[in-house]
Amino acid sequence: MLASTWGFLKRHKRKFIFAGAFVGGVYLLGKYAQKKIRDIQEREAAEYIAQARRQFHFESNQRTCNMTVLSMLPTLRDAIIQHLNSESLTALLKNKPPNKLEIWEDLKIISFTRSIVAVYSTCMLVVLLRVQLNIIGGYIYLDNSALSKNGMTPLVPPEVQEQYLSSIQHFLGDGLNELMTAVKQAVQNVLGGISLKQSISLLELEQHVNQIREQVEQRGRSGTAESNGNKSTLSSYMMPDEESTLSAQACGLTEKDVGTIKLLNETRDMLESPDFYIVLNTCLNRGFSRLFDNMAEFFRPTQQDPGQSITTDSLSNVSLPLAKVIPIVNGQINSICSDTPSQFVQDLLMIEQVKEFSANVYEAFSAPQQLQK
Numbered sequence: 001m002l003a004s005t006w007g008f009l010k011r012h013k014r015k016f017i018f019a020g021a022f023v024g025g026v027y028l029l030g031k032y033a034q035k036k037i038r039d040i041q042e043r044e045a046a047e048y049i050a051q052a053r054r055q056f057h058f059e060s061n062q063r064t065c066n067m068t069v070l071s072m073l074p075t076l077r078d079a080i081i082q083h084l085n086s087e088s089l090t091a092l093l094k095n096k097p098p099n100k101l102e103i104w105e106d107l108k109i110i111s112f113t114r115s116i117v118a119v120y121s122t123c124m125l126v127v128l129l130r131v132q133l134n135i136i137g138g139y140i141y142l143d144n145s146a147l148s149k150n151g152m153t154p155l156v157p158p159e160v161q162e163q164y165l166s167s168i169q170h171f172l173g174d175g176l177n178e179l180m181t182a183v184k185q186a187v188q189n190v191l192g193g194i195s196l197k198q199s200i201s202l203l204e205l206e207q208h209v210n211q212i213r214e215q216v217e218q219r220g221r222s223g224t225a226e227s228n229g230n231k232s233t234l235s236s237y238m239m240p241d242e243e244s245t246l247s248a249q250a251c252g253l254t255e256k257d258v259g260t261i262k263l264l265n266e267t268r269d270m271l272e273s274p275d276f277y278i279v280l281n282t283c284l285n286r287g288f289s290r291l292f293d294n295m296a297e298f299f300r301p302t303q304q305d306p307g308q309s310i311t312t313d314s315l316s317n318v319s320l321p322l323a324k325v326i327p328i329v330n331g332q333i334n335s336i337c338s339d340t341p342s343q344f345v346q347d348l349l350m351i352e353q354v355k356e357f358s359a360n361v362y363e364a365f366s367a368p369q370q371l372q373k
Contacts, residue, residue, distance in 0.1 A: 058362050061137035066349055068129055070339060076121055077337035079172060083180055084114035086330050104196055111330035112191060113184045116212060118336040119291055121176060123283040126348045128171060128238045130358045131270050136161055138365025160259040167264060175237040186215035199319035202299040206292055235271035279357045283348050290344050294335055298328045
């Protein structure tokens with residue numbers, strides 16, 4: 001029995017060797033496959049966790065953007081009212097001065113200027129803060145992520161963050177003053193020759209405002225008309241000239257200054273991009289549309305039911321003397337720059353293009369490639 005078994009094994013020895021090698025290979029291959037699958041699963045899990053953490057940080061950053069916009073609106077409103085003070089003119093008119101007509105003309109220009117400036121500046125504030133806070137938010141994400149925990153110096157130390165974010169003061173100061181000057185000149189050009197007694201419909205008023213917008217948006221900070229394709233001339237009101245920033249380098253820059261200048265240059269590139277122009281223009285169109293919606297209630301036909309919708313025909317049929325339109329326009333700044341969540345600001349914050357643009361900016365500056373720059 002043993003002899004026959006041994007003979008069988010000797011005759012089929014090669015087959016047994018090949019079978020053993022095959023089984024061993026399958027076993028090792030299985031182990032290798034299991035290891036590879038486990039590595040892939042672990043990598044996918046790590047990527048999912050990183051993406052979820054990134055998404056959470058982005059959403060938190062957008063809430064910060066919204067809160068920052070709302071917190072800065074009172075400052076913006078006060079700055080506009082201080083420079084375009086229609087209340088002092090209204091007080092003078094109550095005393096029935098001899099130059100009453102002259103004061104009314106001034107009030108006309110001031111009232112339209114400050115409401116139009118309020119729309120422009122609120123839209124600019126929304127989009128500018130979206131750019132700034134998503135640029136710095138992307139860098140902060142990288143600083144806080146495992147990618148940068150290897151002894152590297154933070155990309156945006158707190159002192160650089162503070163200096164960079166303080167650049168918004170240019171927009172609230174010199175930039176806003178220059179914007180008000182440009183808008184006031186355009187208002188004077190378009191409305192200066194219209195009599196206070198002339199009746200005007202809401203549609204006609206919208207046409208006049210569109211003419212004012214065209215003049216403002218086609219002018220550079222030099223005050224001359226210029227054609228620059230998709231580049232928004234309005235972006236120049238939001239940030240100081242690059243030349244003025246670079247001139248400071250002659251005075252000797254600290255490491256903090258170099259980091260801040262890098263952020264400012266990246267921000268300037270964003271503000272001069274075609275995408276920014278499209279988003280800002282979308283905000284402006286929505287903002288001015290909301291402005292006219294607010295004023296439409298004052299142009300409702302007297303016989304019309306308050307609950308009935310306002311048609312285009314009714315808006316063109318109802319006209320008011322310009323002198324009666326001025327107080328309506330003058331009061332719009334309080335709803336536009338309201339520090340409580342107004343419909344005007346909510347409309348701007350919920351625009352889909354604004355959300356997509358914000359996501360693209362954050363994506364660009366939170367990418368690992370930024371660590372290599």
